[in-house]
Amino acid sequence: MPEISVRGLEMPESPIRKLAPLAVAAKNRGIKVYHLNIGQPDLPTPQCGLDALKKIDRKVLEYSPSQGYLSYREKLCTFYEKFNIKVSPDEIIITAGGSEAVLYSFMACLNPGDEIIVPEPAYANYMAFAISAGAKIKTIATSIEEGFALPKVEKFEELINEKTRAILICNPNNPTGYLYTRREMNQIRDLVKKYDLYLFSDEVYREYIYTGSPYISAMHLQGIENNTILIDSVSKRYSECGIRIGALITKNQEIRKAVMKFCQARLSPPLIGQIVAEASLDAPASYYRSVYDEYVERRKCLIDGLNRIPGVYSPIPMGAFYTVAKLPVDDSDKFCRWCLEEFSYEGETVMMAPASGFYTTPDAGRNQVRIAYVLKREDLQRALIVLQKALEAYPGRIEEE
CATH class of the missing domain: 3.40.640.10 (Type I PLP-dependent aspartate aminotransferase-like (Major domain))
Structure with missing residues (x-):
């Protein structure tokens, strides 16, 4: 069989999507997964855009x-x-x-x-x-x-x-x-x-x-x-x-x-x-304002919640709807996989993007994850509880000296 191209071999996996099969498997086992891994907003598309789609x-x-x-x-x-x-x-x-x-x-x-x-x-x-x-x-x-x-x-x-x-x-x-x-x-x-x-x-x-x-x-x-x-x-x-x-x-x-x-x-x-x-583009100013205000509240909910979890630290993001958080774990890739493969709390778990995939420097971001605050606040609050329980149970937890 001919060899795969060097370009194809060098192409990195997406840290955002590579764990998707594990999330599917978790859901098939009846576990609810809170998707904090991907920047897919759950807020509605402008009605004027949806109307244009329907009226084609x-x-x-x-x-x-x-x-x-x-x-x-x-x-x-x-x-x-x-x-x-x-x-x-x-x-x-x-x-x-x-x-x-x-x-x-x-x-x-x-x-x-x-x-x-x-x-x-x-x-x-x-x-x-x-x-x-x-x-x-x-x-x-x-x-x-x-x-x-x-x-x-x-x-x-x-x-x-x-x-x-x-x-x-x-x-x-x-x-x-x-x-x-x-x-x-x-x-x-x-x-x-x-x-x-x-x-x-x-x-x-x-x-x-x-x-x-x-x-x-x-x-x-x-x-x-x-x-x-x-x-x-x-x-x-x-x-x-x-x-x-x-x-x-x-x-x-x-x-x-x-x-x-x-x-x-x-x-x-x-x-x-x-x-x-x-x-x-014809969306009213009220649309932009409601979306913006919702992200402001979600940001506060997530960042305050993360920094209340022992051993976790996140700086305050000033834009977008992501943060990179430091976790008390030996390896965030292993931890994120473990959350989907082995852990659940009251039938729920969290999916995050290991931050190592956002670095090219070897070992950089090894104890960090990217979290997207694109879920409603009730779900973010619940996801924070599940994350804390996961960190308490994770066998590779690292205690700060």
Whole structure:
């Protein structure tokens, strides 16, 4: 039998999804599983989006333009103006989710062997997209003890060499919930400008910021307009993960030309998804406010609850709907598997994402998990009780000295 490709062998498993078969098996045994592992919101999709889906009256479900429907891109321009992001429809390319936007950014801007600097822990699929493009991720460490703040410029410059081509950030961050400050964004801007790098900025969680301060987008950074690519998605904003609609936004015409070649090769972004996403832009302000307020309450419920459990620590996330928590365990991969395979409390257990999958540094995040607060508060409160009971029963528990 022919061998599997090196690319296929190097492709990492998803720390978010790799334990899914164990969760299915637990449910088949009659155990209720609280899914804290994946950023799948349980809040409703805007009614205007659902109505558009129900009222589709096309007789043919045709290809859409490779760049995405103009009417949708025009409405997106108005939407972004609310965040002081000023773009034209031609500067927006609609993609099959934010994932495709990241992949096409890499494919258009990077050559095999090029390096991307990424603060870690980082969204695990960035590594998969880099492998697909033949690029290399070089991580710069942040620590839970410092709330995952960016290190000083010197730490970045230690990684920069002739192969360095880009910096990638996720702001607010997945998996940590960290929100980059104006000072940190200016630090990144200065590095991009000094070394003529690309800046890939994943901003799919911009609606969920809990500091009260103005949002700093990569598109606000002056002097690097042609270096910047913004990644966006409707998945989290409207609870529309399944329609697979994202966007790649850049003022750099040459990048757009290159990206469009990949877009044409895959023909078109999802037709029905664009219809729903475009209609969802008409969601009333009350929709955004109710969703935001609910996440504020869930964040408080989860973080307060985690930090009350003996041996557990979580910094307060300032954005998105995730946190990385440190647990008193020998190995979070083993612990997460054990919770699904061997443990239950009153017929219930928890599913979390081992944080090691969000690091590339060996052994980093070994006692950490990513937790998504996408469940209603009653479920979060119950999941916290189950987690505490699991930690009390786990044979690999580590007591602090």
